[in-house]
Amino acid sequence: MGVTEATPFRANVFDPNCPGRGVMEHVASRWGVLVLGVLLDGTLRFGEVRQAVGGVSEKMLAQTLQALERDGLVHREVRPVIPPHVDYSLTDLGRPIAEGVRGLYRLIEESTPSVLVAQATFDERRAAR
Amino acid sequence: MGVTEATPFRANVFDPNCPGRGVMEHVASRWGVLVLGVLLDGTLRFGEVRQAVGGVSEKMLAQTLQALERDGLVHREVRPVIPPHVDYSLTDLGRPIAEGVRGLYRLIEESTPSVLVAQATFDERRAAR
DNA sequence: CGGTATCCGTCACGATACTG
């Protein structure tokens, strides 16, 4: 088997027609990463999620939550009262992924100062041409 | 200060007007995650990256690589020969982030079977209405 | 070979209004 056995990394995600790619695009979407990150804090209602994630519209939030629910990463619980009350939380499947996302946050925020310097340098060089 | 001191997580990424958010959107973009993942294997030429990432157009690849280069996550080295030869690799700043992305791949691929079941169940319930 | 420029379609997204 040699190399085949270990398959060092080379995920199938790189294949356009692979189910994992779709999940990746839900998770790593503009709002997906933020929703998962927010839900890591615990169960939240629709409006609370909306408030916690800055700048998301109702429509996009509903859409994002549905995609994540369909993938089994987020649990949706409706309480039949008036006015309606809907709770969102991470599933056991979704939690590790959300934690991975949180790890990315951490790294990116730590890197932010360096990134800003890099951007400034880059833009400067461009202007100098 | 109690809770305030630790600031459990609650990254500034959730603020729409924050530099980290922009970086996050580059990294967690459709092609950004894939490019970073591919470069983790080592230095690659433009064409090699294009081949490794399934389904990306030249335009989007160039655009993605530029954004990551501007953020200081990817290093671009031009060798002035004919025909042109351009190498791309991760910077010290970019590598940890790329590794975080790889971690997400792993998690998502492990989850894929469960996700497919969840999707089937979800779609079934919808149809049953 | 590794881009950049241009054109153009599509769909992601936001704003608004409405329902249960």
Place this chain on the structure above:
DNA sequence: CAGTATCGTGACGGATACCG
């Protein structure tokens, strides 16, 4: 309160052509 429906815009993204 938590959505769904509809519509309009603009950015994203692909195809093509051309330059260094």
